Amino acid sequence: MTHLAPEAIGEPGATRGGTGTSTRKGGGPAAAAAGRLRVWFSRRWVRALAEAVVSLAAALGYVLLSRHIVVNPIVRLGQVSGLAALQKYAAVLGLPLLALLLYTAYRGSARRHALARRLVCAALAGLATGVIAGGVVVALRGTPHPLGGQDGDPGVLIDMANSFLHREGMSGIYPPAFPALMALWAKIRYHGRGETGFALHDLQIFFTAVAGPMAYLAWRTLLRPFWALLIAVPAAVLFLDPIRPYSHVVMIVLLPLLGYWLRHMRRPEGRTTRQLVLRGAGSGLVFGALFLWYSGWYVWAAPGIAVLAPFLFPWRRGGGAARKAGLFVGSTVAVAGVVASPLLYQMVRLGAENPDRYAFLSVYADPGYVLGWVSDRSGTLTYQTWPAAGEMAGQSGFALLLLFAVGLGLGLGLRSIMVRTAAAVLAGAWFARFWFASQMAHEKAVQLYPRTTWIIMYCLMILAVLGMMAAVGRGSGWIERTLRPRTAPAGGPAAGRVIPQRVVRQLAAGMICVTALFAAMGASWSVNRYMPSEDVDQMGIDAYRAHTLKERDGTCPRYSPVKGECEDINKRDWKPGPIQDFIWCAGILADEWPSVCGHKAPKGVRSRTDVERDRMAKLAEEAKKAESEKKAESAKK
Known part of the structure; x- marks a missing residue:
């Protein structure tokens, strides 16, 4: 069977064409050094380590390079120049890598190309999210504060980190690791309380950059470089949220790790008890x-895995296999339970007291739409205009193509553990989504069900890529069996491959180049959304807020649009807020609350009259400012 990105590259003595044995002897010190290098890279752990190092170096190196982009991020022309500079640096680093890949595909030996493909794919995964992290560096140039400033979720994270610095322990049922890391980094780098926002700034950039390498390396536990890249890069670019990069990274790496774990549980033979x-x-x-x-x-992955795991358990392989699999599962559950016990305890103790009652555009829209996401900063979109209806029963051409590829995955690759894992998680998350959504009006709780959009779409992407992989494998195998001569001539050489490995390598190299181009365009799209904007309904408001907070010395940031009016840095600790008994409908004017939320809006919610009054006041202020500037210009003349 022919694979699009095969690992098998012939015997150690293969020459450029991948066949035959080298007869050269000696060769001097250079040849000896090359031989030692070949032997060194023949070790599996060395190749894996090299991929990890190259991927991380590409991501973090790009972030350091982006610090040399000097623009005013508040001005749109400065933002455009910054976006262009990011792409320029990506081209400077990426094009030589792609040239090396293509050269080895056409002129290099199979062994050399296999190594080049590994390292180039790893570097591209790092560059994909390195560009996004570099964009955050550009958007926050001149301010030490994080995306979001100290409002919304970033403000809550800052308060939680302050609580850790005061040794107040866990902050409710929120996962404690990231706020604890913020507190630790603030203490090491910024001398503690009051600077936890500066720590969040650094960690947002760092974990945005390493999201690509983490996704790629997680998928490399199951797939070959090209296929791992084809899942990891689109997923990282599409799902990554630089405001909270830690959350989506967990989703991206969790699924391949679950598939890896289920594969080992299903086939425990050949390993000792100690190894298991x-x-x-x-x-x-x-x-x-x-x-x-x-x-x-x-929460969303558990239902599907809980149903799938018993079916994959080796009940029918004999008592020995079942006992070994039981030891493997038991040791996993025991250690995971001990490590996660602080948060599990909080969930058992406080879980029922923390319902999610926050609604936004994705809650008002059709719950059956899972191929797009809108945050609570949805601009001018409403549930009447989003999602846009597609050509067939509301589904777009992209949706139909994606579902076709998913069908290939289920139809041709169901024997794969990862296909079963993604399908089970998809089914479980799909059921949980509609369970919570159907109970929402009665229970007055959203329970974060819109977040299933991400994991459902991720599972669909996984199944689509695995479907393409299965189609390539099955199709090439059928071609080989059908077109290869059934018998070799008497006394003649054995029949060669119908599809030469050289052609497969070249095709794979071309597809990697296209994936790199998508990564560059997709990363620029992602970065552009976070460029500073004073519009509170756009995602750029998060970077804008970072430029409106005072620095440590009490001055405004270099490019602050509100000179002399910057906010002070808060130093408050986290405290649980009051629990309301109704769903808070964000983004809905007070006049529309009865028709959308089913009850009258509470005090403080803006009405159409308030919006119009604010608009007129802003226009009057701008007119007054323009008039004063005109008078000043006339006096100067």
């Missing part, structure tokens, strides 16, 4: 740490 216990304990440590990092995705 150690592997299970290691898996439990990872799952427990991810739970403390961000636990939300476990």
Whole structure:
């Protein structure tokens, strides 16, 4: 069977064409050094380590490079120049990598190209999110504060980190690992309380940058470089939220790790009891740490995995296999439970006291739409205009193509553990989504059900890519069996491959180049959304707010649009807010609350009259400012 990105590259003595044995002897010190390097890279762990190092170096190196982009991020022309500079640096770093990949695909040996493909794919995964992190650096140039300033979720994270600095312990049922890391970094780098916002600024950039490498390396536990890149890069670019980069990284890496774990549980033969216990304990440590990092995705993944795992357990392989699998599962659950116990305890103690009652555009829209996401800063969109209706029963051409590829995955690749894992998580999250949505009006609780949009779409993307992989494998295998001569001539050489490996390598290299181009365009799209804007209904308001807070010395940031009127840095600790008994309908004017939320708006919600009055006041202020500038110009003349 021919794979689009094969790992098999022939014997160690293969020459440029991938066949034959080298007969050169000696060659001097250079040849000896090359031989030692070949032997070194023949070790599996060395190749894996090289991929990790290259990917992380590409991501973090790009972030350091982006610090040399000097623009005013408040001005739109400065933002455009910054976006262009980001793409320029991406081209400077990425084009030589793609040139190397294409050269080795056409002129290099199979072994050399396999190594180049590994490292180039790893570097591209790092560059994809490195560009997004570099965009955050540009958007926050001149201010030490994070995206969001100290409002909304960033403000809550800052308060939680302050509580950790005061040794007040856990902050309710929110995963504690990231706020604790903020507190630790603020203490090490910024001398503690009052500077936790500066720590959040640094961590937003760092974890945005490493999201691509983490996604790619997680998928490399199951897939070959090209296919791992084809899932990791679109997922990281599409789902990454630089305001809270830690949350979506957990979702992206959790699914391949679940598939990896289920594969080992299903086939425990060939490993000793000690190996299984150690592997299970290691898996439990990872799952427990991810739970403390961000636990939300476990809620949506749990139903499908709970149903799938018993079907994959090796009940019919004999008592020995079942006992070994039981040890593997037991060690995983035990270690994961111990690591995650602080948060699990809080959830049991306080979970019922923390209902989610916050609604926004995705809550008002059709719950059956899962191929797009709108945050609570949805601009001029309403539930009547979003999502836009597609050509067939409201579904777009992209949706139909995606579903067709998903059908290939289910139809041709169901024997794959990862296909079963993604399908089970998809089904479980789909059921949970509509369970909570159907109870929302009665229970007066949203329960975060719109977040299932992300994990459902992610599962669809996984199944689509695995479907394409299965189609390529099955199709090339059928071509080989059909067109290859059935018998070789008497005394002649054996029949070669119908599809030469050289052609496969070249095709894979071309597809990697296209994936890199998508990553560059998609990263620029993602960055552009976060460029500073004073419009409170756009995502750029988060970067704008970071420029309106005072620095440590009490002055405004360099490019602040509100010179002399910057806000003070708050130093408050986290306190649980009052629990309301109704759903808060964000983004809805007071006049529309009865028709959307079913009851009258509480005090403080703006009405159409308030909006119009504010608009007129802003126009009057702008006219007055223009008149004063005109008078000043006339006096100067």
